[in-house]
Amino acid sequence: MIQANEMKPTKSTLFWRGFVLYQFIRFIALMTKILKTAMFPPHEKHDEVVAKRTE
Amino acid sequence: MTRVVILGAGFAGQTAALYLRKELGKDDTVTVVAPFSYFTYYPSLVWVGVGRMSEDRPIFDLEPVYKRHGIQFKKGWAREVYPDQQEVMMEKENGETERVPYDYLVNATGPYLNFEGTPGLGPHGGYTQSICTIGHAKQCRDAYLEQIQRMEKGEQVNIVIGTGHGMSTCQGAALEYITNLHRDLLRRKVRDKAKIMWLSNEPRLGDLGVGGISARSRGYIMDSETFAKSLYAEQDIYYQTQSAVTGVEQGKIHWENYEGEQGETEFDFAMLIPQFKGRPIRYVDAEGNDITGKMTNPLGFTLVDGGYGKPWGEINDKDWPSTYQSPVYKNIFAAGIAFAPPGSISKPFVNKNGTNITSVAPRTGMASGITGKIVAYNILDMIQGKEPTHREALSGMPGACIASIDKSTWNGSAATIIMYPVAPNFRRYPEYGRDLNITSMEIGLAGAWMKRLLHTGFIYKMKGLPGWTMIPE
Numbered sequence: 225m226i227q228a229n230e231m232k233p234t235k236s237t238l239f240w241r242g243f244v245l246y247q248f249i250r251f252i253a254l255m256t257k258i259l260k261t262a263m264f265p266p267h268e269k270h271d272e273v274v275a276k277r278t279e
Numbered sequence: 280m281t282r283v284v285i286l287g288a289g290f291a292g293q294t295a296a297l298y299l300r301k302e303l304g305k306d307d308t309v310t311v312v313a314p315f316s317y318f319t320y321y322p323s324l325v326w327v328g329v330g331r332m333s334e335d336r337p338i339f340d341l342e343p344v345y346k347r348h349g350i351q352f353k354k355g356w357a358r359e360v361y362p363d364q365q366e367v368m369m370e371k372e373n374g375e376t377e378r379v380p381y382d383y384l385v386n387a388t389g390p391y392l393n394f395e396g397t398p399g400l401g402p403h404g405g406y407t408q409s410i411c412t413i414g415h416a417k418q419c420r421d422a423y424l425e426q427i428q429r430m431e432k433g434e435q436v437n438i439v440i441g442t443g444h445g446m447s448t449c450q451g452a453a454l455e456y457i458t459n460l461h462r463d464l465l466r467r468k469v470r471d472k473a474k475i476m477w478l479s480n481e482p483r484l485g486d487l488g489v490g491g492i493s494a495r496s497r498g499y500i501m502d503s504e505t506f507a508k509s510l511y512a513e514q515d516i517y518y519q520t521q522s523a524v525t526g527v528e529q530g531k532i533h534w535e536n537y538e539g540e541q542g543e544t545e546f547d548f549a550m551l552i553p554q555f556k557g558r559p560i561r562y563v564d565a566e567g568n569d570i571t572g573k574m575t576n577p578l579g580f581t582l583v584d585g586g587y588g589k590p591w592g593e594i595n596d597k598d599w600p601s602t603y604q605s606p607v608y609k610n611i612f613a614a615g616i617a618f619a620p621p622g623s624i625s626k627p628f629v630n631k632n633g634t635n636i637t638s639v640a641p642r643t644g645m646a647s648g649i650t651g652k653i654v655a656y657n658i659l660d661m662i663q664g665k666e667p668t669h670r671e672a673l674s675g676m677p678g679a680c681i682a683s684i685d686k687s688t689w690n691g692s693a694a695t696i697i698m699y700p701v702a703p704n705f706r707r708y709p710e711y712g713r714d715l716n717i718t719s720m721e722i723g724l725a726g727a728w729m730k731r732l733l734h735t736g737f738i739y740k741m742k743g744l745p746g747w748t749m750i751p752e
Contacts, residue, residue, distance in 0.1 A: 225476055225517040225544070228484075231509035233722075241692060241723040251725035254695055255732075261677040261699050261717050262645075262751040 281307040284381035286357045288313035291615025292387035294651030310351040325455045327416040329463045331686045362608040363565035383658045386613040390555035399527030400443045406527045407549040426548045430472035436547045441478035443551030445523025448639040455682040461514040462685040477518040488638040490624045493711040494718045523636045539631040581613035585621040594622045596674035596704040602667040612654040615647035648752030673702040683730045693726025
């Protein structure tokens with residue numbers, strides 16, 4: 225068994241993780257990202273990019 | 280008149296049933312065959328398992344939902360399928376059998392929890408706990424609360440969480456359980472009395488059965504191994520990966536690792552996810568021959584339109600199934616955990632003793648719902664005389680894993696992992712296999728809100744209440 229001891233969060237990180245206003249903004253951002261990706265997955269856009277790359 | 284029969288009432292089965300019923304005509308029938316008459320929202324079972332949610336909250340009765348939507352329900356286990364006669368043989372609770380005719384069949388039976396695959400594993404006659412069903416979660420909670428009493432008396436307790444077989448999947452559920460358990464022990468002020476350990480079959484920490492995840496973080500590309508190490512360092516959790524649990528006895532877990540070394544870990548309380556297999560359903564052709572081997576892979580998952588049989592390194596994005604249609608019988612589909620993946624996403628490994636230590640590809644939650652919807656629309660295509668046109672492969676499907684760290688919406692937290700696609704697609708994204716504009720990992724209170732919103736939103740959707748189609752899978 226290994227005990228990890230790397231990248232422990234700093235006090236500042238812990239503060240931002242629980243800071244309601246900042247977390248509300250993150251909530252909106254993450255929900256938007258999930259909904260946008262679920263409803264409009266970026267298939268076509270990337271296929272076009274790949275097609276252009278291979279031309 | 281078209282008859283669609285759906286085996287299973289989990290995420291995939293329920294999604295398929297609701298969409299089919301919505302789109303089919305009054306003369307058409309949608310019949311769900313399932314052994315339980317309730318729906319379980321599995322992601323919330325972790326909260327039941329630590330006593331933070333009552334057991335009635337993640338479940339609801341299906342019969343009123345089916346009555347409202349005009350879906351027929353038959354309670355029982357699907358035992359045999361006769362694809363030539365287009366019939367399913369189901370066994371009821373009282374042992375009677377019934378043949379249910381179909382024009383289209385959806386296998387959405389979910390996993391068979393293979394506790395027998397590891398001697399001594401599981402809550403039925405074994406020594407470990409599970410949170411894979413509501414019954415298991417309740418047993419797990421009771422066993423956990425017994426340990427709490429010991430800790431409150433000042434005793435030291437060893438807790439092991441992880442996977443209970445070399446080929447287990449669903450590490451995300453175990454991760455969520457371990458982080459909730461840590462937080463619950465803190466809340467009860469007994470965290471110092473517990474040594475919490477993570478024991479898993481992942482090739483590296485943070486693999487989660489999806490080959491690990493890379494995401495942008497403050498100007499760097501961070502991988503999920505660093506993310507998980509950071510989380511475990513913060514929560515003082517010990518870990519051991521690359522290990523297959525080979526047996527469990529009272530207080531001892533036996534394991535084998537990549538090097539072929541065998542060892543033991545002592546425990547007082549353990550929650551280990553078993554291997555998932557396909558539900559044992561026998562397929563029989565018109566001549567009475569058993570054709571199960573033609574319809575399923577050796578683990579019992581239904582073969583669909585995937586590129587099967589390739590070595591791991593040669594599997595590409597196009598090999599992942601996308602229509603979920605059986606190549607043998609075109610009117611049979613599989614959704615959710617029931618479909619066979621072309622291989623694992625994580626790198627497979629067999630040690631010198633021949634023990635397979637491979638994280639199997641997860642197909643739960645979001646993936647189950649999406650495949651259920653795809654299958655429903657492909658059946659509608661076929662009813663209209665077309666070939667299936669709807670496609671969504673794991674190599675083009677988004678995934679979200681929200682591992683809560685306490686249920687509280689005030690001071691709770693969650694590790695939010697969003698990935699696109701679930702199975703890395705190196706043709707589209709040559710460097711990391713995933714879209715770094717979408718893929719992200721972060722911890723914070725926002726995740727706790729999202730987890731709570733998903734609980735409420737998905738149960739609302741699965742009940743088929745007004746506007747349910749607006750909530751994405």
